[in-house]
Amino acid sequence: MSLFPLQLRDVTFRPNGRAVLDGVDLTLSGEGITVVLGPNGAGKSVLLRTLCGLIPPTGGTLDWGGGAFDPLAVGMVFQHPVMLRSSVIDNIALGLVPRGVGARERRLAGMAMLQQIGLADRANDNARQLSGGEQQRLALGRVWLTRPRLLLLDEPTSSLDPSAVEAVERIVRQIRTEGTKILMTTHNLGQATRLADDIVFLADGRVREHVPVRRFFSQPASAEARQFIQGELPWHLAF
């Protein structure tokens, strides 16, 4: 059963009265990378957590391609992924534990994934001693290993240097090529132009725009989006 098209209709999240998501309407197809942009506090992380099933919305409906929500088909990488007090190999294979995969197969699958993300030589190191970029790659590989149909990434490169950002983006592209739908947030507009097929612009808990990436940057429809782009990209004015 496909999860797509995933349709959100009038989804709200109002913990104690204040609207964090204020009627989100959004339709996502099953292909490509959709990047959610928006100012701090717009509700981007809450939107991703809602789709992951971690936050129950207070109103509205989520329609998963006409079927039921399948938690095993949806994965998420957090802005600050946590590592168990254990080895890199244990951490990468963690998602296979609740899927009933035995210890031996977990090791094999984990090793293969470490190869893929370039951490094979660190397999037996303490995962908490990896650099921020390596931990973020590990977190991506950990979710990738569970073969999600929809992958949610919350600012996966927010505190990484350019070469670590590039490594993460390479992995994200690979995951996409395998046919996983990716919905991610970022404050790095360069990254949005590099990765996105389409942009969702969120402000004050509402979707203001959902357009192909080129159109968003060349002719943003709303005043908020224009302001946002100029604010985030001061040098944009010079062109």
Added chain:
Amino acid sequence: MGGFSQAFAEAFVLLWRFDAQVLEIVLRSLQVSSLAVLIGTAVGLPLGACLAVGQFPGKQTAAVIINGFMGLPSVVVGVVVYLALSRSGPMGEFGLLYTPSAMVIAQVVLVVPLMAAIARQVVEDAWRNYQEELAALRFGWWDTVRVLLHDCRFSLSVAVLAGLGRAMSEVGAVMIVGGNIDRATRVMTTAIALETSKGDLPLAIALGIVLLVLILLLNAGAFALRTTVMRRFE
């Protein structure tokens, strides 16, 4: 004064010679308490972890009860287990009263709340940290408990040592359910109490020294764990 120093001197002679009586009592103590802590570990740690992770009505109450039981006077445990094991009690038919098994049971009752309470605290702290990540990877509660127990293994081994310390040093419960029978149920603490009251100070002092050293070793072990092994995975 002369009596005291003479008693100490005789105590050291007993220890120096590996006195058979001292050795027998020490070994029995270790056997009973290790077995109790082994069972306590298998029950108490998962119990504490379940209390930390589980979402069920009465969770707070259960935590309060476990914490309260942590400081349970050992004589009270002794009386309760005595009543359960005595002829007319619910477990009377097994004839366990005044056997080492009875002492193990009493010590299990003593250490399980202690170990569960420590485990609950330790696991809950870790869980707060991992909750979202594990939920997103679709961990059920039982897998969560297993992963967290493994993740907290170093802190939890401190709980095990604490349980062993409590089991070895308590006197009230084993005295009541074991009966302090020579060559059968006499352990370090009950022997010390008896020999002191009888005036056989050398034996009491020798056993006291052994007990003290063991407790110090346990604490040193816990300290070493905290400072060396745990650091590797921080």
